[in-house]
Amino acid sequence: MSSLGKTVPILTVLTALTALWYAGAVWMNAPFERDQAERAGTTVSFSEIVSNTMSQERPVLPAPHQVIEEIYKTTVLKKITSKRSLIYHSWITLSATLLGFIIGTALGIALAVGIVHNRAMDKSVMPWVITSQTIPILAIAPMIIVVLNAMGLSGLLPKALISTYLSFFPVVVGMVKGLRAPERAQLDLMYTYSATPAQTFWKLRWPSSMPYLFTSLKIAVAISLVGAIVGELPTGAVAGLGARLLAGSYYGQMIQIWSALFMAAFLAAALVMLVGVAHSYVLRRMGEKPGAAAA
């Protein structure tokens, strides 16, 4: 019942979107067909235009099946080691995403622990954390890459650090809230036991913060991917989903851009789902009441 209740609306929306997309493809690619016909001095019927817009070499808006075909060709039909394999490029981006996500999570948790336990950090760190996110990442990314290159660091780590720059933020915010989630009585109880700060942390604050941590991680992993892609753009990287997007826009290859875009979306969805699975696994291990999970 509940799975059916979800599937039907999702499929309806998906069908509507696909229909809209096809209509858009016809509408946006038609001017090119008319130009061609005019130049050749012939006329084309509407049905000819429609069928031609579905299979242009360089469409303004590729039709869905063209994108799917391209993805199929560049994933299944290409060897993974090939420079034209989308899986190869995805892995380049994914590895930077994961490394950046791990560093960002560690940094975020460390900052949150400091903020919760140290008065000076509580008063001083948060404004800087927020300020860091008001600076456009597109401005920061080239600087990080160039500076690190000058220091002799290139390849995976600079890109990962851009992911870190974005992903630590939701973790700090979520964990500060999570580590402060215990109620007064729960903290008083620890005090009556004369528990050490470390015992209070591991036996009370840390477990209390788990729901907050995983909610933050879902956001963090998605923007880690954005960070890794952005990190590939300003440097003219030769590999990665960002490089595919850039090359596609240089050569007017809209199909290539769309397929890289879809691949990025699949990756993001898969990553968020993985964190979601870890989330429900951990909470189940912690004896959560069934059906209590919000999202």
Next chain:
Amino acid sequence: MTDSVVSARDLSLTFETNDGPVHALSEVSLTIDKGEFVSFIGPSGCGKTTFLRVIADLERPTSGEVSVNGMTPDEARKARAYGYVFQAASLYPWRTIEKNIGLPLEIMGYGARDARDRISRTLELVNLAGFEKKYPWQLSGGMQQRASIARALAFDADLLLMDEPFGALDEIVRDHLNEQLLHLWETTNKTICFVTHSIPEAVYLSTKIVVMSPRPGRVSDVITSTLQKDRPLDVRETPEFLEIAHRVREGLRAGHSYDE
């Protein structure tokens, strides 16, 4: 004097708030002897909970002296002299009942074998044997509060501080738990300080009833119960019981507890 567990002299505590100072406790002097069951009764703001929290070192008095087992509250807390039962059960939801009861034992460094014995013994005491592996949400409110009492009993504290532990429960469950608590007090020979809003509860349980009144929080009467130690629930219909309840009510009235 040697067997006084809690002794307070001229104890005052003032909270500084934005609306000016609040005199939560004003010159409270009181002695609680070993093995007593002392109830603190009075309206909200009379300082009964604050007094309990001072004993537990959760609040610092502004002036006056208080000693617990002959030590300062801070020393007594570090010596693990008391177990505290809060208004809400405050069980940790990610721990099973046995792990919740084992929490103080883990913190205080009891060995695994000893801890296991203590957990099963205290679960037996509060009639929760068989619920070891359940999570708190699987238990009713009354059972959760019993588990929290077991948690306070798990280590060897002779003093049990209870802050309205049955306040949120319905009367039927409350009657039942009162009976069990009396039985537990008899068998373990602990000293119990019990904060309550309910006159019948205070009279039924206590050997000594401390009536308090608000603004400033102070003791308006201390009543020593004449009821025998072994009390069935229907002791509450005897003239002796009603006599004591009447005196409590008089004490509350004298402290203007009914004016609002």
